[in-house]
Amino acid sequence: MVKIPMKILLVDDEKDFVEMLSLRLGETGEKVTPAYNGKECIDILEKNPVDVVILDIKMPGMDGIEVLKEIKKRFPLVEVIMLTGHGTAETAVQGMKLGAFDYLLKPADFDDLRLKAETAWKRKEEHEDRIRKAEAKLLMRKSGGIA
Amino acid sequence: MENIRILLVDDEADFRSAIARRLSKRGISAEQAGSAEECLDFLKNSMPPDVIVSDVKMPGMNGLDLLRRIRQEYPNTEVILLTGHASPQDGVEGIKSGAFDYLTKPLEFEQLVSKITQAYEKIQRREEKKREAVLREKMEQQMIITERLASLGTLATGVAHEINNPLAIIKESAGWMQLILKKEELAQMPRKADFEKALGKIESGVERARRITHQLLGFVQKNDSVLSEVNLKQLLEESAELVKREAADKDIEIRHEFSPSVKNIWSDPYQLRQVFINLINNAIHATPKQGKITIKLEAAGKNVVIQVKDTGEGIPKENMTRIFEPFFSTKSPGKGTGLGLFVTRGIIDKLGGKIELESQVGQGTVFSVTLPQYHELEEESEESRQSRFKLFDTILKK
Ligand SMILES: Nc1ncnc2c1ncn2[C@@H]1O[C@H](COP(=O)(O)OP(=O)(O)OP(=O)(O)O)[C@@H](O)[C@H]1O
Ligand SMILES: [Mg+2]
Ligand SMILES: [Mg+2]
Numbered sequence: 054m055v056k057i058p059m060k061i062l063l064v065d066d067e068k069d070f071v072e073m074l075s076l077r078l079g080e081t082g083e084k085v086t087p088a089y090n091g092k093e094c095i096d097i098l099e100k101n102p103v104d105v106v107i108l109d110i111k112m113p114g115m116d117g118i119e120v121l122k123e124i125k126k127r128f129p130l131v132e133v134i135m136l137t138g139h140g141t142a143e144t145a146v147q148g149m150k151l152g153a154f155d156y157l158l159k160p161a162d163f164d165d166l167r168l169k170a171e172t173a174w175k176r177k178e179e180h181e182d183r184i185r186k187a188e189a190k191l192l193m194r195k196s197g198g199i200a
Numbered sequence: 201m202e203n204i205r206i207l208l209v210d211d212e213a214d215f216r217s218a219i220a221r222r223l224s225k226r227g228i229s230a231e232q233a234g235s236a237e238e239c240l241d242f243l244k245n246s247m248p249p250d251v252i253v254s255d256v257k258m259p260g261m262n263g264l265d266l267l268r269r270i271r272q273e274y275p276n277t278e279v280i281l282l283t284g285h286a287s288p289q290d291g292v293e294g295i296k297s298g299a300f301d302y303l304t305k306p307l308e309f310e311q312l313v314s315k316i317t318q319a320y321e322k323i324q325r326r327e328e329k330k331r332e333a334v335l336r337e338k339m340e341q342q343m344i345i346t347e348r349l350a351s352l353g354t355l356a357t358g359v360a361h362e363i364n365n366p367l368a369i370i371k372e373s374a375g376w377m378q379l380i381l382k383k384e385e386l387a388q389m390p391r392k393a394d395f396e397k398a399l400g401k402i403e404s405g406v407e408r409a410r411r412i413t414h415q416l417l418g419f420v421q422k423n424d425s426v427l428s429e430v431n432l433k434q435l436l437e438e439s440a441e442l443v444k445r446e447a448a449d450k451d452i453e454i455r456h457e458f459s460p461s462v463k464n465i466w467s468d469p470y471q472l473r474q475v476f477i478n479l480i481n482n483a484i485h486a487t488p489k490q491g492k493i494t495i496k497l498e499a500a501g502k503n504v505v506i507q508v509k510d511t512g513e514g515i516p517k518e519n520m521t522r523i524f525e526p527f528f529s530t531k532s533p534g535k536g537t538g539l540g541l542f543v544t545r546g547i548i549d550k551l552g553g554k555i556e557l558e559s560q561v562g563q564g565t566v567f568s569v570t571l572p573q574y575h576e577l578e579e580e581s582e583e584s585r586q587s588r589f590k591l592f593d594t595i596l597k598k
Contacts (some may be wrong), residue, residue: 158364
């Protein structure tokens with residue numbers, strides 16, 4: 054069975070971390086795009102489809118919370134998992150109130166990270182599925198079919 | 201004045217007993233000595249009195265010499281001298297040598313009573329001052345300890361934050377290599393087992409470091425605290441349940457003595473659980489095989505008190521002030537982080553409680569946690585948060 058790769062966008066200013074985690078996730082069959090700051094993250098989202106964004110909170114320039122707000126405004130269906138090396142999970146919890154799917158403390162457990170990413174992805178797929186069905190219903194009603 | 205202790209020193213027995221009698225009518229009891237030597241004997245063999253009333257002219261040692269001896273050896277005793285009216289210079293000499301005051305014979309009884317009263321008041325003022333000084337010193341020491349812990353805490357948590365990033369890099373790198381080693385193309389790789397072994401060690405080393413940083417950061421999460429109604433009885437049972445296996449391994453019995461009158465409190469159950477687990481774990485570690493640990497819960501006015509008592513090795517005096525410091529541990533490396541009590545104290549402070557202990561080497565230790573029935577969290581202002589991190593940043597960048 055061929056696994057459908059998850060399209061992950063990994064955003065963190067820690068270059069070494071992004072590189073190693075991308076390689077590791079890539080090794081398990083996911084498709085990872087790296088980004089090293091908030092602006093890059095938004096640019097990539099504009100051009101490429103992404104399922105799950107893994108987003109560091111503490112970054113210079115646009116911080117994780119600002120990036121999250123921007124994502125939720127412009128790409129509401131994309132799921133976001135917050136990453137914090139900052140222990141103070143309070144910001145991460147704030148992120149969840151703003152629509153993040155979940156958060157992880159650095160250094161995160163790899164299986165935990167994958168599980169959360171998979172669950173987020175599934176939620177996005179289901180959400181998109183419901184939208185498609187709703188659209189189909191709407192179309193049927195308009196064309197005079199049974200509601 | 202009833203408790204005042206007086207010694208009358210005079211070679212005239214009639215005079216002495218007359219005064220003693222009159223004093224006792226006022227409710228003041230007085231001992232008597234017939235000479236300076238007798239007085240010194242008395243001082244040597246019983247508790248020194250508050251006030252000594254002594255004649256100056258006596259056969260043998262005179263009153264002035266007696267006064268000088270008393271000043272040297274019994275600084276807490278006040279002396280009132282009785283001088284003959286023909287020799288007022290004795291009185292002046294006496295005051296120079298440290299007498300409280302002098303009275304001339306023939307003695308005016310009311311004057312004597314009022315002098316004794318004044319001397320007694322002076323003693324009481326002096327003792328009050330002493331008590332205050334002791335208290336002040338105790339408080340200052342407490343302040344020093346608290347401040348030291350606070351700054352150590354700021355540094356330690358700051359370091360923990362920054363260490364998490366490099367830890368994550370190490371962890372992902374090792375994890376990636378492990379994945380690669382599992383690939384088919386490397387099935388025949390020479391010395392593969394060696395690599396796997398070393399990667400395993402890296403992983404468990406990172407895990408150990410991660411536990412430290414997360415334990416440290418655990419209680420910094422101020423606004424994460426969720427306050428709710430807490431059933432302490434349930435929470436204590438649950439906490440003991442979590443460490444049950446370790447206790448069973450050492451055949452240690454954990455007893456519960458829960459007073460039924462304890463009501464639910466308003467606090468943070470998750471952080472309290474961390475407190476209880478830390479305390480019970482410490483007790484288990486300190487207790488030899490087949491020992492006993494008692495967990496007590498009782499009400500104390502508006503507070504509740506939780507006690508964890510063990511029959512373990514106890515804590516030596518010189519460690520008493522250090523056990524709350526971060527990283528202070530007497531356990532072997534990898535066994536104890538030395539963060540348990542530091543974090544415990546941080547949590548209890550935050551929840552408006554206090555922690556105390558009593559310990560006897562070879563007998564055991566009791567930790568008592570007092571918690572308020574109801575507690576509101578203080579929100580840490582953004583300002584103080586910023587300055588906390590700034591302080592740490594400057595320390596790191598130096
Ligand atoms: N109940 C106890 N009896 C005797 N010594 C104790 C007890 N509790 C704590 N101590 C002493 O205080 C030290 C510090 O305790 P603390 O809980 O902070 O760290 P630790 O237990 O060494 O490490 P960790 O909590 O990470 O396991 C211990 O190493 C031990 O020497
Ligand atoms: Mg960062
Ligand atoms: Mg401990």
